Every structure is written in structure tokens, then in C-alpha cells.
Amino acid sequence: MESQTFASVFDALCDTPAEAANMRLRADLMMHIADTVRENGWTQKQAAEHCGLTQPRINDLLNGKIDKFSLDALVNINAELGQCISLSFAPA
Template sequence: MKVSYFDTVWDAIEPSKSDAANMRARADLMIAIHKTVLRWNTTQATAARRLGLTQPRLNDLLKGRIGKFSLDALVNHATRAGLEVKVRVGKKAA
């Protein structure tokens, strides 16, 4: 039996490195938005309005339904939440 090791769960379950990178970025954005919304200490309806979302759509985000959000949409929501989004690109360590 061969044992495989992966850097992240996305590397293990996604069919390509680019798909895994996309999912990692989406997950990171969803987590950051989730933490920000929790700090607002308000209702989902109020937070949704602040982000330009419907309450059910915000609920999908807070529940981690990652497949319902594109990377582009999450960047927009993060910006509306007052977050600064930066992209870091570099050569992968060997």
C-alpha cells in the first residue's frame, strides 16, 4: 500500500493543482468573511444587507457552502466587508 501526503485537503481531493489553489483561496476568503461578520455582532439579515447579499446567500457563506461561490464573488464580498484582499504569487518551495 502506497501512502500519499498532501499539503492541504484541497491538494488531496481536487483533480489539478490549479483547482486546489482556487479552492484554497476561496476557503481562505470565506473564513475571513465569516470571522468579520461574527465580529459585527449583528443579525444575518443586517450583515447580508451590508455585504449586498440576501440573507439565505449569506447563510450559505457562513455555513461554508464553498461550491456556491466563485473566487471573484468572494473577493467582492470581502471588499464590501472592509477587508483588504491581496494575492501572493511565488515559486513553490521544493
Template structure:
């Protein structure tokens, strides 16, 4: 029996390439927010106030519950704290 290989973890755990890309973006946004919380040495309660959400939502965020967050919600949280997306890189795959 051969084992299927994937280019990245997102391809392995998602059903479609579109879902994999969405998960990748959400993971990057969540990582940025987590880094912001750590840099500011915020408790979950203080982070929740700054990001405009409840403390349990911050717990879900820091515990990597990616399915609990949409791209829109993560961007809204970032905006509450004055964070901005500076750069988005897009590459195209070769046509099949």
C-alpha cells in the first residue's frame, strides 16, 4: 500500500484546494494575532478587550482552533487592535 504525500499540512487536512488556501490564510492571521498578544504581554482577558471579543474566543485563538474563526472575523479583531495587513503575496501554479 502506498502512502499519499502532500505539499503541506493544509492540503492533507482539507477536502479542496480552496479550503486549504482559506485555512492557510486563517492560520497566518491567527499567528499574527498571537504574536501581537505575546509582544504586548497581554492576559487573555486584556487581549479580548483590545480585540473586541470575549476571553473564551481568545482561548480558542491561542489554542489554534482554526475552524472557529473566519478570515473576516480575524481581520476585524486585528482592526480593533490597530493592526494592519501590510503585504499579501500571491503566486500562480502552472497550468495543468
């Protein structure tokens, strides 16, 4: 059996490089939001209010349910938190 090596878990899970890149960005944004919630010591209810979400929705985010959040939604949540998002580009 031949083994394969992947640059990231998303490269292994996704069908295309574009889909993997989208998943990586969503994961990074979700981790940043979760870190912000933890650093501020917010309850899920407080976090939901700060993020402009419902408590069940913030629960999904904090539990890493990446399939429930689009890139647009995560950018908007970061904006609600007063965060500025910076992108950098590099060859694939």
C-alpha cells in the first residue's frame, strides 16, 4: 500500500486545493474567535452578544463545527469583535 504525504490535514480531506485553502482560512478565523472568547473570559451568552450571534450558533463555532460557517460569516463575526483581518499571499 502506497502512503501519501499532505501539507495539511485539509489537503488530505478536501477534493481540491481551493477547497483546502478555504477550510484553512475558516479554521484560522474560528480559532481566532475562540481565542478572543477565552481571553476575555466570556460565557457563551456573552460571546454570542459580542459576536452578533445566538448562543447555539456560538456553541457551534466554539466546538469547531467548521461546516456550519462560511468564510463571509467568519469575517463578519471578526468585524463584530472589532478585529481587522490582514491577508498575506504566497505561492502554493
